[in-house]
Amino acid sequence: MSKPLGTAPAMAGSWSKLSLTPWISEAIVTMGIENMTPVQASTIPRAIKNQDCVVEAVTGSGKTLAFVVPILERLCRAERKYKKGEVAAIVIAPTRELAVQIHSVFQRFLSTIQPPPPPVEDPTTSDTIHSNPTRSDSPSPAFESFSLPMLVTSGTQEVYETFSSLSSNIIVGTPGRLAAFLLSPRGLSQVRVNDLDVLVLDEADRLLSSPDHRRDVERIMGHLPKQRRTHLFSATMTDAVEELIGIGLRNPVRIVVNLRDKRDGEGQERRLPARLENKYLVCGPGEKTLQLVRLLKKEAREGGAKFIVYFSTCAAVDYFYRILTKLNTLHTFHFTSLHGDLPPWIRTTALNDFTSHASTHLSPAVLLCTDVAARGVDFEDTDVVIQYDPPTDPKAFSHRAGRTARAGRAGRAFVLLTNGREEDYVDFMSVRKMPLTKQMYLSEELEEVTSHSALDTGARELLDEIRGVVKTDRELADRGAKAYVSSLRAYTKHEASFIFRLSDMDFHGMAMSYGLLRLPAMPEINEWRKRRSAVVSNPAKTLPVSEGDTEVEEKGDFITPWEDADIDWDNFSYSSKDRENARLVALEKKRLLPPPNEGDKKKRKIQEKMRESWSVQKDKKSRKEDRRIKRDVKKQREHEERLARGEVDEDKSLVRAFEARVKKDREEEDSEYRLLKKEIQGEKVGKKRIVKVEGLFGDLD
Numbered sequence: 001m002s003k004p005l006g007t008a009p010a011m012a013g014s015w016s017k018l019s020l021t022p023w024i025s026e027a028i029v030t031m032g033i034e035n036m037t038p039v040q041a042s043t044i045p046r047a048i049k050n051q052d053c054v055v056e057a058v059t060g061s062g063k064t065l066a067f068v069v070p071i072l073e074r075l076c077r078a079e080r081k082y083k084k085g086e087v088a089a090i091v092i093a094p095t096r097e098l099a100v101q102i103h104s105v106f107q108r109f110l111s112t113i114q115p116p117p118p119p120v121e122d123p124t125t126s127d128t129i130h131s132n133p134t135r136s137d138s139p140s141p142a143f144e145s146f147s148l149p150m151l152v153t154s155g156t157q158e159v160y161e162t163f164s165s166l167s168s169n170i171i172v173g174t175p176g177r178l179a180a181f182l183l184s185p186r187g188l189s190q191v192r193v194n195d196l197d198v199l200v201l202d203e204a205d206r207l208l209s210s211p212d213h214r215r216d217v218e219r220i221m222g223h224l225p226k227q228r229r230t231h232l233f234s235a236t237m238t239d240a241v242e243e244l245i246g247i248g249l250r251n252p253v254r255i256v257v258n259l260r261d262k263r264d265g266e267g268q269e270r271r272l273p274a275r276l277e278n279k280y281l282v283c284g285p286g287e288k289t290l291q292l293v294r295l296l297k298k299e300a301r302e303g304g305a306k307f308i309v310y311f312s313t314c315a316a317v318d319y320f321y322r323i324l325t326k327l328n329t330l331h332t333f334h335f336t337s338l339h340g341d342l343p344p345w346i347r348t349t350a351l352n353d354f355t356s357h358a359s360t361h362l363s364p365a366v367l368l369c370t371d372v373a374a375r376g377v378d379f380e381d382t383d384v385v386i387q388y389d390p391p392t393d394p395k396a397f398s399h400r401a402g403r404t405a406r407a408g409r410a411g412r413a414f415v416l417l418t419n420g421r422e423e424d425y426v427d428f429m430s431v432r433k434m435p436l437t438k439q440m441y442l443s444e445e446l447e448e449v450t451s452h453s454a455l456d457t458g459a460r461e462l463l464d465e466i467r468g469v470v471k472t473d474r475e476l477a478d479r480g481a482k483a484y485v486s487s488l489r490a491y492t493k494h495e496a497s498f499i500f501r502l503s504d505m506d507f508h509g510m511a512m513s514y515g516l517l518r519l520p521a522m523p524e525i526n527e528w529r530k531r532r533s534a535v536v537s538n539p540a541k542t543l544p545v546s547e548g549d550t551e552v553e554e555k556g557d558f559i560t561p562w563e564d565a566d567i568d569w570d571n572f573s574y575s576s577k578d579r580e581n582a583r584l585v586a587l588e589k590k591r592l593l594p595p596p597n598e599g600d601k602k603k604r605k606i607q608e609k610m611r612e613s614w615s616v617q618k619d620k621k622s623r624k625e626d627r628r629i630k631r632d633v634k635k636q637r638e639h640e641e642r643l644a645r646g647e648v649d650e651d652k653s654l655v656r657a658f659e660a661r662v663k664k665d666r667e668e669e670d671s672e673y674r675l676l677k678k679e680i681q682g683e684k685v686g687k688k689r690i691v692k693v694e695g696l697f698g699d700l701d
């Protein structure tokens with residue numbers, strides 16, 4: 001990128017202040033790192049001594065070295081050397097990508113002190129020569145006591161054999177795999193942790209926010225000796241971390257490295273790197289992909305060579321990867337996709353592909369990904385981050401944006417917001433100390449413009465171009481529908497649910513941005529259309545949107561016009577021969593099926609219920625649960641009153657009789673209901689098998 005790289009983050013002094021073991025200092029110099037960052041200067045001396053640390057510092061501020069260096073230094077200073085099979089330090093990270101990266105940092109240090117190969121005699125001079133002349137001539141005595149670190153994540157083959165052959169004393173891994181590695185019968189007998197010295201939880205808040213991760217972390221901690229140092233690191237901390245501090249750390253020191261924004265004169269606190277330009281761009285829902293394309297082109301024109309684009313779901317990443325790579329207008333861009341549903345080896349290849357691509361502004365590299373690449377991962381020189389979907393968890397925002405502007409470099413982050421209620425996100429983030437500035441809408445000429453017509457004509461043209469790509473393979477139509485539905489589901493999971501509301505969604509606009517050929521047959525869309533037409537016919541009326549929502553005024557304002565593409569669906573084929581044959585067979589089978597059996601009303605009622613939109617189902621479930629709780633509370637109160645009045649004996653038999661009757665009714669009802677539901681599900685599974693062959697959403701219309 002042509003923008004200046006800038007200086008390293010405000011530095012906090014030379015490494016020499018720490019009096020580190022010489023080979024560690026040498027390794028740091030070899031990495032080209034001259035001074036400590038503030039978080040390193042405040043954490044390392046404390047972590048080397050016997051203090052537990054809870055460290056909260058902005059993304060890209062150098063937290064990794066703040067725990068890697070003290071771990072190594074403590075091992076060097078330890079009186080007793082660790083033997084094969086003994087673990088001295090464990091680092092837990094939430095994702096495989098981050099674990100791999102931390103492991104590679106340890107490896108960079110430890111590979112500098114591997115025992116040199118035996119010296120060979122130079123026959124011409126009879127001098128002794130070393131195969132690696134750059135290595136220090138007097139290898140540290142420590143090299144005998146250190147072996148390479150071990151990585152324990154998905155994709156690690158034969159863990160116990162590797163552990164034994166590497167004789168690793170330092171283990172880096174993800175929670176589930178680490179728990180299995182340490183706590184399986186083989187782990188319990190082969191991996192000794194009795195003398196473990198340090199445990200580090202990197203991205204601690206993320207580790208504790210997922211119930212599965214949390215359970216695994218707690219199991220691991222329960223297995224480790226209490227006499228250990230424990231450090232927690234993250235750019236964001238949560239209440240869950242506070243809880244853990246109470247149970248898993250001993251008298252920890254809290255290190256918070258804040259940034260003060262000097263630009264506003266008052267020096268307000270910021271949660272984002274100082275040289276990050278943090279921007280938002282507002283557009284219509286049908287213009288989102290158009291604005292993404294224009295933003296990529298504009299930023300590349302201004303020198304951007306490495307981009308990361310975040311989507312909310314794996315399906316959206318998969319789909320947009322297949323589409324964007326085929327758009328003429330982006331033919332100079334090199335795309336890579338990365339998400340958690342990909343097998344480990346593909347994830348590794350994807351990361352390598354993105355990081356090793358020799359990108360320039362003429363041939364920029366773009367990583368399309370989910371939050372699997374939001375935290376911790378250090379992509380050097382990322383110029384621009386674009387959030388196509390704002391994150392469902394607002395804390396992820398700073399982690400995503402923080403993939404650029406790392407280690408004092410300059411960088412830009414953009415979030416795309418649709419006009420209307422989503423614009424409130426700007427204030428919402430500002431309160432969270434993440435101020436955003438406006439990026440104007442981009443015209444076809446990539447100029448910044450203040451206003452444009454109700455729907456940019458470019459959006460319609462892009463829809464046609466995407467549809468042209470989709471029409472080449474039915475698979476793409478399936479993937480598009482899957483991506484659309486999954487993104488809508490993700491939309492309902494936003495923590496800021498008062499901003500991101502499905503009831504405000506312009507389903508047509510979103511379908512246009514996805515380049516769909518037709519709208520999926522979702523009850524949510526049908527309900528929305530009904531509401532819209534009611535509003536259009538009576539604009540003054542205020543309609544209740546859904547239960548649980550307060551009344552929302554729908555003003556009959558602009559919604560994106562929509563027309564399904566003209567497609568002969570029976571003859572729209574898969575490019576894969578196997579899939580296409582299977583589809584044709586399924587189609588024929590369907591044609592030969594007898595007409596549906598009429599008359600089973602109950603069955604149809606259950607079918608209808610099963611077809612209800614997921615949002616309504618969720619609402620109903622929570623209302624049912626509320627009612628049940630209220631009923632229980634009322635029952636309990638009545639019971640206590642009877643007890644107080646001394647009516648309990650008589651009442652007991654009455655209650656028992658009543659409960660038995662209710663139970664019997666319910667069982668009868670339930671068993672019939674269950675039987676019918678099972679039958680329908682059975683039919684559905686049978687159908688799905690066909691549908692799966694036809695395409696995931698082949699049955700929706």
Ligand SMILES: Nc1ncnc2c1ncn2[C@@H]1O[C@H](COP(=O)(O)OP(=O)(O)OP(=O)(O)O)[C@@H](O)[C@H]1O
Binds near residue numbers: 034059062234235380
């Ligand atoms: N003292 C230093 N001087 C210059 N660069 C540094 C220094 N320490 C670390 N770096 C570099 O800064 C970058 C970011 O470091 P690191 O990944 O540790 O950040 P982080 O605080 O863990 O970020 P995140 O919160 O996103 O995980 C890396 O490329 C690293 O090599």
